[in-house]
Amino acid sequence: xxxxWTVAWRLMREGRFQTVLILAGVTxxxxxxxxxxAIVNGLQSNIIDKTLSTQAHIVLxxxxxxxxxxxxxxxxxxxxxxxxxxQRENTIENWxxxxxxxxxxxxxxxxxxxxxxxxxxLKGGVRKSVVLMGVxxxxxxxxxxxxxxxxxxxxxxxxxxxxxxxxxxxELGLKPGDRLRLVSATGVADSFLVTAVLDFGLKDLSxxxxxxxxxxxxxxxxxxxxVSEIYVKTFDLFQAESIAAAASARTGLEADSWQETNTQLxxxxxxxxxxxxxxxxxxxxxxxxxxxxxxxVSVVQKQREIGILRAMGTPxxxxxxxxxxxxxxxxxxxxxGGSALGALLAKGFTRLALNSDGTPLFPVVxxxxxxxxxxxIATLAGVLAxxxxxxxxxxxxxxxxIRG
Numbered sequence: 001x002x003x004x005w006t007v008a009w010r011l012m013r014e015g016r017f018q019t020v021l022i023l024a025g026v027t028x029x030x031x032x033x034x035x036x037x038a039i040v041n042g043l044q045s046n047i048i049d050k051t052l053s054t055q056a057h058i059v060l061x062x063x064x065x066x067x068x069x070x071x072x073x074x075x076x077x078x079x080x081x082x083x084x085x086x087q088r089e090n091t092i093e094n095w096x097x098x099x100x101x102x103x104x105x106x107x108x109x110x111x112x113x114x115x116x117x118x119x120x121x122l123k124g125g126v127r128k129s130v131v132l133m134g135v136x137x138x139x140x141x142x143x144x145x146x147x148x149x150x151x152x153x154x155x156x157x158x159x160x161x162x163x164x165x166x167x168x169x170x171e172l173g174l175k176p177g178d179r180l181r182l183v184s185a186t187g188v189a190d191s192f193l194v195t196a197v198l199d200f201g202l203k204d205l206s207x208x209x210x211x212x213x214x215x216x217x218x219x220x221x222x223x224x225x226x227v228s229e230i231y232v233k234t235f236d237l238f239q240a241e242s243i244a245a246a247a248s249a250r251t252g253l254e255a256d257s258w259q260e261t262n263t264q265l266x267x268x269x270x271x272x273x274x275x276x277x278x279x280x281x282x283x284x285x286x287x288x289x290x291x292x293x294x295x296x297v298s299v300v301q302k303q304r305e306i307g308i309l310r311a312m313g314t315p316x317x318x319x320x321x322x323x324x325x326x327x328x329x330x331x332x333x334x335x336x337g338g339s340a341l342g343a344l345l346a347k348g349f350t351r352l353a354l355n356s357d358g359t360p361l362f363p364v365v366x367x368x369x370x371x372x373x374x375x376x377i378a379t380l381a382g383v384l385a386x387x388x389x390x391x392x393x394x395x396x397x398x399x400x401x402i403r404g
Contacts, residue, residue, distance in 0.1 A: 004318060007309075008325045015298055022294045023334050029287035030338025030378050031345060033280050037374075038346040038366045040276045044269055046362035048237070051265055052258055054200050056143050056231035057240045059261075060102065060253040062090035091115075091226035098251040102232055105250065107243045110233045112139035115214055117221040117228065121164075122181040122189075123172040130168065130210045132184060134217020134227075143231045146198060152176050153196035157213050162192035165206030166199045182210065184220040192216070284377065288385035291330050295323055295389035303396055310398035323390035324383055331382025335375040343371075 012019045092098060095113055102111045115134035120127050137157040141147075146155055151166050153176030162180060174180060174194050183189040192212060200206045218225060232247065234240050237258065244255035259266050299306070306319060346364040 003314075004321045004325055008322045008329070011298060011302060011322070012326060012329070015294075015301070018294050018297065019330075022290055022330050023337070025290045026287050026330055026334025026378065026382070027337040027341060029283045029290075030335045030374055031341035032283050032338075034339050034342025034366075034370060034374055035345045035349075036276055036279055037370060038342065038364045039349060040272055041365040041370075042346075042362050044272060045365055047265070047269070050201060051262060052237065053148070054144060054202070054205060055258065055261070057234045057237050057258050058232035058244045058247060059256050060092075060098065060230035060232065060247060060251060061228065061256070062092055063252075063254045064090075091223050091228055092230065092253065093226050095227045095230065098253060099230055101250050102230060102247050105243060105246055107234050107236065107239055108232055108247075109235045110139070110142035112136060112143050112231045113214065113227040114140070114229045114231060115217040115221060115223050115227045117184060117217075117223075119182055119184045119210070119220065121168060121172065121210060122183060123174065126172060128168060128171060129208065130182075131208050132182065132217050132220060133209060133211050134214040134221075135211060136214050137211075140211075140231070143233045149198045149200055151197045151199050153194070156195045157211065159213060159216070160191075160193055161195045161213065163196040163198055163211040164194060165209050166197050167203050167207035168210070169194070169197045171207070182212070182220060184222070186220075186222045188220050188222065190216065190220060284381050287331075287334075287378070288381045291327055291382050291385040292388060294330075295326060295386050296392070298326075299323070299389050299393045299396075303393075306393050306396050307398040310396065316394035319396075320390040320394040323393055324386050327382035327384075327386025327390075328379050329382070330386075331379040332375060334382075335378035338378070339371045339374055 092113075099111055099113055102108060112135060117132055119130055119132040121130045122128075135157070137155065141155070146163075153163075155163070157163065162182070164174065164180065169175065172180070174197070176194055176196060178194045179191050180194055181189060181191050198206070198209075198211075200209060212220075214227070217223075218227075230253070232243070234243050240257040241259055244257040244260075247253070248255035309319065310316070343366050346366055350361075350364050
């Protein structure tokens with residue numbers, strides 16, 4: 001092994017200029033891969049966080065009503081068209097057992113019930129259409145982190161309290177401590193004390209969402225003790241679809257995952273990942289071709305020395321190992337330098353791309369696993385790129401090499 005290291009090092013040292021060029025190429029290529037991966041991962045993480053910060057990973061709700069044929073048509077005969085049934089506001093009656101069963105599912109981090117329905121907010125003769133959302137605050141906070149959305153007041157939903165969005169507060173001139181009258185679609189009305197103003201990140205949500213105690217919402221909406229939905233948060237959000245299927249099978253409720261309700265977002269994320277992967281593939285290919293071209297030139301330049309080594313009895317496997325080792329060194333050393341350079345570029349991006357308030361547009365995700373995976377891929381690419389030149393060097397005829 002010492003012989004292989006010595007010969008490989010001497011060949012790289014004698015061709016200093018070529019060595020520097022290929023290391024620079026590998027370093028830049030790896031830096032591009034690390035930079036793009038860090039930026040795309042950070043962007044996707046930020047988009048997902050912003051989108052899911054106001055919604056659950058899975059929503060369980062009652063199944064829709066469907067019309068059933070009482071008489072089946074004989075084969076070959078047509079029945080009249082069956083119209084779609086008008087959907088009423090269904091509720092979940094035995095929600096306590098469904099909630100317990102859902103929380104027991106593997107992969108479920110938290111679950112909370114909600115009683116929601118349409119209503120109106122009244123203040124000073126002004127009427128605004130809103131969505132009444134009754135929740136148990138302690139459970140709901142495990143699903144939706146309201147702490148980061150608090151603009152004024154306190155996160156509190158005791159009896160007679162209500163939390164409203166910032167746009168609704170602006171339009172009705174409300175602030176914490178004011179009274180707000182809420183009317184449901186059934187005509188039931190009640191007055192509530194505003195305890196908090198929240199910014200949900202979207203103007204339409206901040207204009208329409210009104211959070212109130214679960215029991216108060218049930219009374220206003222006429223649900224008795226029923227609820228309309230069960231919100232679920234999973235440990236791994238990308239396992240939401242499979243967990244939703246399990247939850248639906250166990251509870252008998254209809255389950256919608258965040259992927260189903262945000263299909264355009266999922267398509268955009270997949271497109272970003274595909275584009276990023278294509279760039280990384282082509283950059284890796286360019287790096288591999290650069291290593292291969294340098295080693296091919298090295299074989300041509302050093303064929304006499306290779307012929308002498310072969311004539312002295314050096315096995316072809318050792319000659320092959322010398323050039324494979326060079327490819328691995330190029331890939332490993334270049335990946336270390338490229339990882340450091342890519343991380344610096346990514347961190348520099350966060351200082352240049354800023355919001356109007358001076359904060360970064362989104363956090364850049366740079367993890368140790370990114371460096372490890374990149375180093376492994378670059379090293380393997382170097383070894384594979386060196387395979388053809390190494391095989392050519394091992395197959396040189398010593399007499400012809402020395403004569404040449």
